[in-house]
Amino acid sequence: MDYHFARRLDAAPESFLGRLFALSRDPEIISFAGGLPMTSLIDVAGIRDAAAAVFADEGETALQYTTTDGYLPLREYIAARYRSRLGLSATADEIRITNGSQQCLDLTAKILVDPCTVVGMERPGYLGAIEAFSYYQPRIKTVPMTEEGPEINAFSTLCREEEPAFFYGIPNFQNPSGTSYSDAIRRECAKCCRETETIFYEDDAFGELAFDGRPRMPVKAFAPECGVMSGSFSKTVSPGMRIGWIYAPGPIIEKFDAVRQAADLHPNVLSQTIMHRYLTTHDYEGHLSRVRRVYETNCRQMCDLLDDLLPDVFHTTPEGGMFMLATMPDGKDSMALFDACLKESVAVLPGVPFYAEGGGHDTFRLNFSTANEEMITEGMNRLAQAYRHCGCR
């Protein structure tokens, strides 16, 4: 039988995410290609105890249908944290719980993007966002990233001349580069968005993973009406529980609710209830401190090994998050490196899928949150071995 698929499928890039998750399950391969939080940092005992308490106190509610907006106490917790940590005026009404923050990408594009609408992004930019947006057939226009954030003239030109449905960025410890926007660039982006009535979609999956624990002000702080933020407990507590959220102005939340309900009715009640119980009965701050310390140590170790073993490779030096980006000299090709790496049982992620408008052949992304110290040492040595054997484009 001949199956006819919708034209939107033609617009989608070849997916790397599935291949990545599959790689991460092969025990022979030391993978710097994925984006898993370190398994040993997941507080299994704490979450187990939270789950037991939920079953004891509110099992029936946690297993029944609920409303689309999400578990109110969890939305209140998230709003209170925005208020206390960042001084924003967030309320639970402006927050919706989602299946990880990936669902925010899909549904935001669903409510804002018509075919051929321009969507602005960083170059390089998060490949999961490129994939999610692509099914709504936008024209993705990118702004090059500097060490301070998006190149502000290009950003301004994009907002003024292209009228994008929104600009998507990751101001804190970006995926893939690990770069953060400077405070000045955040303010400039906000000013430009206010002036042009451009929505700034601020993916803050990594904000809690600042090595120094210091909160960075979001772009939304300087342009509340323009700001859509998403957040996630996947990097800090547990990815398998699939709890993210969107924080957006009322008119956007209203449309978000409508498409969310059609998409899958409502978030997982059991996961939400356990997550809220965990956050409010365990030492979340202490947990975050532990995670930050380990990731900072891993990041420094990886940077030092890169400097020692691959001195002609440029790399970013993140102040948080889970990723850094490496750039090779002399036309070396990251797909060739990828293949050479697999022969050495190490995996890196070629940069190409992060470049929605093409390019990035000389870059690759390294994750430093998954492997422990010993694996990083061994893996970086394998990478150096592979690098010596890999060719140019």
Next chain:
Amino acid sequence: MDYHFARRLDAAPESFLGRLFALSRDPEIISFAGGLPMTSLIDVAGIRDAAAAVFADEGETALQYTTTDGYLPLREYIAARYRSRLGLSATADEIRITNGSQQCLDLTAKILVDPCTVVGMERPGYLGAIEAFSYYQPRIKTVPMTEEGPEINAFSTLCREEEPAFFYGIPNFQNPSGTSYSDAIRRECAKCCRETETIFYEDDAFGELAFDGRPRMPVKAFAPECGVMSGSFSKTVSPGMRIGWIYAPGPIIEKFDAVRQAADLHPNVLSQTIMHRYLTTHDYEGHLSRVRRVYETNCRQMCDLLDDLLPDVFHTTPEGGMFMLATMPDGKDSMALFDACLKESVAVLPGVPFYAEGGGHDTFRLNFSTANEEMITEGMNRLAQAYRHCGCR
């Protein structure tokens, strides 16, 4: 600030689902409008024990990222049940886990529907499907339901003349009518789909809720290449855990994986693992028998009360599931009934949103799975009171 939303939002019908879920939380109202399984039938203790076992044995895996396809042992369980219960040739490769079966509706439309593509549906048809499909801007064409299933000549004409992307139906204990397809109509639908290469999307959320426990053969059994089935544990085990699935031919599964990954990466690992543990360590057949017995008793009670209290209202007599449909005489209007009912603190669901091409003003849906015997008696008496006061169109 002026927000500009995508044109697809204009295509969406006003949603009733959110209003329904909200109503179901008002303790003053006896609601026959929603679709909740009876809370007291949820096996909280069993699921609690399954959760405890999961945390003890595989907590780290259950809380980490995973692959898009879903937890393999759960997919194998579902495939084995299709093989043993219905004699289908299902394998885990053809099954994907979703956030309830609602997500199957959204993602199937996403891969198959271009704007203006025809989608076939039953009249009346499930309103959650109408909502999910609408965001992909199809032309929905409906086939009237008889007591045996869709009127077969109209079904055949639709498949032959309109080349629908797919036909969506609920052969077992349909939502909203409670009607089931006869075996002959299932075979005729399958034959017509094979001849016209039409995909038959068979929503089987209620198949396990046959009062007599007897499995009905799906349309897919007679047209495997045309058949896409979805199923759910929401009606049988727990809606709050959000576990449904799709069972489809390989080429469709491949596209489904791509859009699923972009939509929210992968299903909830914790929920899937607990569900699998529950199904394999508890007496699922015994649990299903209890649920079926209660729902059958409720359904008969409701039918009897309708016959006694509202003798001029026609109603279907379901052999399973959770819903029946009532049709009023003399141009009585179900929106007027809805308003009259709320004054009496009882809720029914007007039929209008189930009619994608208009109509249904004289119909309303009654749910018999949520309320207990006492509430049904009280609620039906309130309904009779409201009925006497409600007007005509």
